[in-house]
Amino acid sequence: MARKAATTRRETLKATAIGAFALAIAPRLALADAASVDAEIKKLYGDKKPAEGKIKLDVPQIAENGLVVPINVEVESAMSAADHVKTVHVFADGNPLPGIASFTFTPESGKAAASTRMRLAQTQNIICLAEMSDGKLYSAKAQVKVTIGGCGG
Amino acid sequence: MSNKPTPRVRVPATAKKDEVIEIKTLISHEMESGQRKSADGQTIARKIINTFTASFNGKTFFEAKWHPAISANPYQSFFYKASESGEFTFAWKDDDGSTYESKAKLSVG
Numbered sequence: 001m002a003r004k005a006a007t008t009r010r011e012t013l014k015a016t017a018i019g020a021f022a023l024a025i026a027p028r029l030a031l032a033d034a035a036s037v038d039a040e041i042k043k044l045y046g047d048k049k050p051a052e053g054k055i056k057l058d059v060p061q062i063a064e065n066g067l068v069v070p071i072n073v074e075v076e077s078a079m080s081a082a083d084h085v086k087t088v089h090v091f092a093d094g095n096p097l098p099g100i101a102s103f104t105f106t107p108e109s110g111k112a113a114a115s116t117r118m119r120l121a122q123t124q125n126i127i128c129l130a131e132m133s134d135g136k137l138y139s140a141k142a143q144v145k146v147t148i149g150g151c152g153g
Numbered sequence: 154m155s156n157k158p159t160p161r162v163r164v165p166a167t168a169k170k171d172e173v174i175e176i177k178t179l180i181s182h183e184m185e186s187g188q189r190k191s192a193d194g195q196t197i198a199r200k201i202i203n204t205f206t207a208s209f210n211g212k213t214f215f216e217a218k219w220h221p222a223i224s225a226n227p228y229q230s231f232f233y234k235a236s237e238s239g240e241f242t243f244a245w246k247d248d249d250g251s252t253y254e255s256k257a258k259l260s261v262g
Binding site for chain 1: 209236
């Protein structure tokens with residue numbers, strides 16, 4: 001009788017410990033990485049390699065609050081009917097999901113620039129990819145150090 | 154926080170022809186990411202505004218697709234090259250199917 005009770009207690013403790021460990025490790029495993037960003041880009045543009053330059057990616061070097069991190073993207077372009085920026089995608093390699101936002105521009109935009117605010121779970125890289133009207137791709141990358149993550153953990 | 158999202162838009166009322174103007178928008182919305190868990194361990198369902206579009210006289214000139222990584226009360230700024238007088242329509246599309254709209258007039262002279 002006493003022996004059975006002891007076993008049950010041990011099992012309970014063991015189960016609790018495993019449960020706590022799983023909880024502790026789960027959010028880490030769920031995070032995206034550089035490979036998932038590459039996979040997203042591959043889904044959109046196949047094996048086309050983006051060039052450096054043209055993009056001005058403005059993010060803070062250090063973000064105190066990961067819940068609200070300002071981001072400003074500007075792509076150099078004449079924004080004429082023949083030569084303009086079509087789409088700008090923004091990705092992050094350390095969030096639960098790699099996507100942040102995608103902006104679609106037209107010649108009427110006048111300027112291929114947009115600002116918004118994003119959530120960052122941890123210190124990570126922001127990757128920006130611009131597609132021009134002639135099909136050329138450009139990319140830019142910047143790291144943001146996050147002091148307090150923004151994933152409601 | 155189930156108040157109806159209220160859009161706020163800052164756009165100049167007048168512009169010169171071919172002037173590139175900046176438009177700033179903000180909408181109150183919790184942007185529930187679908188990543189958070191409630192106190193009893195249940196995942197809180199995702200509910201975000203997934204698309205924002207800006208049109209002038211019915212023609213879309215800027216669109217933003219938002220992922221759950223966009224902050225609550227999403228802010229968006231962008232530009233427009235003024236060509237003629239008319240009206241802007243800004244539309245936010247929610248995961249639940251509803252659309253929130255805001256309009257603003259622009260006179261070009």
